[in-house]
Amino acid sequence: MYRLGRWAMTGPVYRRPALLLYHMLHVFVRNVYGIELYKDAVIGRRFLIGHQGSIVIHQYCRIGDDCMIRQGATIGAADVFGPDDAPELGNNVEIGAGAMIMGKVRIGNNVKIGPNAVVSTDVPDNSTVFAPQSRIISWG
Secondary structure (H helix, E strand, O other): OHHHHHHHHHOOHHHOOHHHHHHHHHHHHHHHHOEEOOOOOEEOOOOEEOOOOOEEEOOOOEEOOOOEEOOOOEEEOOOOOOHHHOOEEOOOOEEOOOOEEEOOOEEOOOOEEOOOOEEOOOEOOOOEEOOOOOOOOOOO
8 A cells, every 4th residue: 555655656657547546445455454654755765564453654754775674663753743853763763662763753774662661762773762660659
């Protein structure tokens, strides 16, 4: 669905009728699989969605080659929604289940973002980001 939309949008004018099919498929994928992915996003080769469900990708996001995203992840804007406010992911980035990448941030190459992590700052190459450590609280 995404690749069809990119093909229709970036090519000659005679490809424009394919956008109607893209819009129908976009609604189907969003409603059935729970994946919000627009044709305006720039996604590299071998992009993998590990598990379906509740995945939101910013309309103007840039994602490099060999990236993987798991269920419940969000790549989106923090407060302003525009082409200049979208996250940018490098090559070979893995995003864990429930992770959120918010705002105009740059995620470097070979980065792993753990489950339920919230990323709102730039992450350098060859790094790993985790959510805060769990705590045990005793009652009584």
